[in-house]
Amino acid sequence: MRFVRFCACAAVVTVACGGRRDAPVISLTIAPATATVDAGGSQRFIARVTGADLPVAWSLAEGAGAGSIAADGTYTAPLTAGAYHLIARAGDLSASAVVTVGAVSISIAPASANVTSGGSLQLQASVTGAADAGVLWSMRESGAGTVDSSGRYTASQAPGVYHVIATSRADPSRSAAAAITVLPQPPTAVNIFPPIAALEPGQSVRFTAAVAGSQDAAVSWSADGGTIDANGLYVAPQTPGRYTIVAVSHADASKRATAEVDVGAGIAVAISPAAVQIEEGVQQRFIAAANGSDTRVTWSLAEAAGGTVDANGLYTAPRGPGTFHVVATSVADPSHSIAAAVTVIVPAVSVTLTPAAITIRPGANLHFTAAAVGAADTRLQWASDCCASIAQDGSFTAPAAPGTYHLIARSGHRSRGRHAGGRRSHRLHRVPSRHHLVGPGRRAGRQHFERRVPGPVRSRRHLPCHRHR
Structure with missing residues (x-):
């Protein structure tokens, strides 16, 4: 039997319609397509070619005034604000991007x-x-x-x-x-330390001066007794008495400060002011210094009801007149002290009330204001009698029934005068009348204000609270 070997070879052929192959699609794009760049700033743009390997060339549509662009697409903006166009070309293709340059x-x-x-x-x-x-x-x-x-x-x-x-x-x-x-530079201010001193005859103390409001801190020194050098070293005279030290600003001779020195054998503590008259409730600053290396003092009052004084010598007068004494005692030697006399007076006080006269209808609202003149404590208390009422802020609502009503503003300040209990009062009257307005008058040491409220004629009658005091 005879065998025969066969070899076979196959090929696949695709035949396009018409017998031609399609050409590839070539495109060109820029990213980003839009951008905002600061004046003088830069932005990198990328050009992409698809479908072919083609070189890209860059240019600016508006020319050199639009800035510049490098071969790698790096754009540098001009200083002039505006909208500019970047052009990329590859072969027969081109694409553009818009750049906005903002104003500086x-x-x-x-x-x-x-x-x-x-x-x-x-x-x-x-x-x-x-x-x-x-x-x-x-x-x-x-x-x-x-x-x-x-x-x-x-x-x-x-x-x-x-x-x-x-x-x-x-x-x-x-x-x-x-x-x-x-x-202009603010007015120069000069301060002296210490502001007061107590010295034996021939003793010395150094004063210092601080000048505010000027770059020139120099001062000139003088004294009406004893001697003081250019550095503020004062030597007390042999004659006892109170002497004044003066420091005058070199920058402004009109600006000066003074200190006081008490000189005398056995003088251990000095105080200023030595006597003063103030109104009740008012504050007064005292200064004092002890003789020796330790000039500190403690503060106290000779009278239990003489007001208050703090550790810095700030005295607050009591409520009520009288003569009291602020005492400064040496810390180094408590057996040495000095007192300043304080005369406390009570000022004349008056209370004013606004409005002084007015006509309103029943149920109407009105706000009154009052002021205590001449009083350290200006607070007031409002009150009314009979059928009317007034709030502590002075808000008043007229009663429904026409009549005469009294509104009173009392000062809390204690004053010796013709007003009973030391109170000041203002009275407001409301009387039944349709058109009549009565102004302020005075009776029995009080200021009267009449407030007349119109109402129906048939309703005009005297209420129990219609009275004159």
């Missing part, structure tokens, strides 16, 4: 301020719409002071209104101004 703006904070002559102020500038947020500082007016690169302004010595300018470094055409008002 700048602001200064604070936009206005007051500075004393020679003083300084820190300013802050804010730049938006630019990649470079730096600014350049300058002054608009000559002689207006100086401003450094950080925006710190130092005022001129001459008062006036000046302008600090911040200019954008990215876009020099953009700037902002702050208006600075330079004020």
Whole structure:
């Protein structure tokens, strides 16, 4: 038997319609398609070619004024705001992207301020719409002071209104101004320490002076008894008495301060003022110093009902007249003390009430105001008699029935006078009348106000509370 081997080979052929193959689709895109870029800032754009391996070339539709674009698609914006178009080309294909460049703006904070002559102020500038947020500082007016690169302004010595300018470094055409008002230096104030001293004849004490409101802290010293040198070292005279030390500002000779020195054999404590007259409830500051290295004192009152005095010598007068004594006692030697006499007086007090006269109808609302004049305690208490009522804030609602009513404002201040119990009162009367208005009058030492409330003629009758006192 004979065997025969066969080999077979197969091929698959795809025949397109018409006998042609389709060409690949080639496209070009840019990402991002739109972007917003600060003036002077940059943005990277990517161009993608699909379906072919083609090189990409970049350009700007608006030319050089639109900024610049590198071969790798990095775009640098111009300083001029606007909308610009980036073009990418690959072969016969092209694509575009839109770039918006915002306007540069700048602001200064604070936009206005007051500075004393020679003083300084820190300013802050804010730049938006630019990649470079730096600014350049300058002054608009000559002689207006100086401003450094950080925006710190130092005022001129001459008062006036000046302008600090911040200019954008990215876009020099953009700037902002702050208006600075330079004020004169405040009046110079001089203080002396210690304000009072007690010395034996020939003893010494050093005074110091502090000058406020001026860069010149120098003072000149003088004394009406004893001697004092340029450094404030005072030497007491041999003659006993109270002497005054004066420190005068070198910057402003009209500004000065004084201290008092009590000189005498056996004087251990000095106090100022030595005597004073004040109204009840008013405060008075006393100063005192003991002789020796420890000048501290403690404060007390000679009379139990003489008011109060705190550890710093601040005295508060009691309620009621009289003569009282504030005592300063040496801490180093409690056997030495001195007293200041305080005469407390009671001022004349009057109470005013508004409105003084008015006509209203039953049920109407009205607000009264009252004031205690001449009283340390200005608080008032409101009251009424019979059928009317008034709130403590002075709000009044007229009763339904026409009649005469009395409203009273009493001062809590105690005063010796013709008013019983030391109270001041104002009375408001309401009488049945349709049109008549009666003004204020006086009776028995009280101020009367009449308030007439119109009502129906048939309702006019005297109520039990219709009375004159």
